[in-house]
Amino acid sequence: MTTDPLTIAREKIGCADLLVTFSGAGLSTESGIPTFRDASTGLWANYDPAKLASQEGFQADRRLVIEWYGSRRKMIAEAPPNPAHIAIADFETWHPGRIVNITQNIDGLLQRAGASSVLELHGTLFEDRCNSPHCSHRQPVDLDEEVVLVDCPRCGAPMRPAVVWFGEMLPQDVWRQSDQACRRCDVLLVIGTSGAVYPAAGLVDVAKAHGASVIIVNPEPTPLDHLADAVFHEPAARIVPGLLEDHNAAG
């Protein structure tokens, strides 16, 4: 029996009726997207991202928060999907219905690569939503428009980025679908996430408890490594295409 992690991982993925990917910032590193902490450079070097990405920050200085998100959105809109995003999207093309992608990323790069089965646990940079807890209005962001303060056309409350801020709950419908996918999947492929953030990291426990194989791709060791059937301490763009591509070609 082989103990080569690449062989093991490819066999597991090849046999899976349902593959779930669970990704974090490391999936987008090779697209040139700075991590959240590194996002405060240049003009923004004197601001604390954790304060800007919060209801308190928004209440304290709405314009500042909107402008910060505007600059992040502009930078991310110009970043290309990398080979890992593309391999995931191609897998879905070849095997529709056999992959669900849960992501903590708000960068939309999986969708831009062509993936459509994406559950965004932390929301998206490319939509705004109403800040009122009693209103569910959402709208896409016009990337060509200058950054402006917008009020909700339905209720008049301020519009804000449709992302999850510090201290906020994950969107419950997305969370429920993610939990269900992890209960059903045969393989959970964890990509570029430290496994440190709960409740999201608890999805790995859920999948494992329901009999799934777990494969982890992350440059650094993670607290979840001991749960995995195969672990790769390498960048996503270097490993993920090799895990998925042959199955794509086999169609």
Ligand SMILES: [Zn+2]
């Ligand atoms: Zn509203």
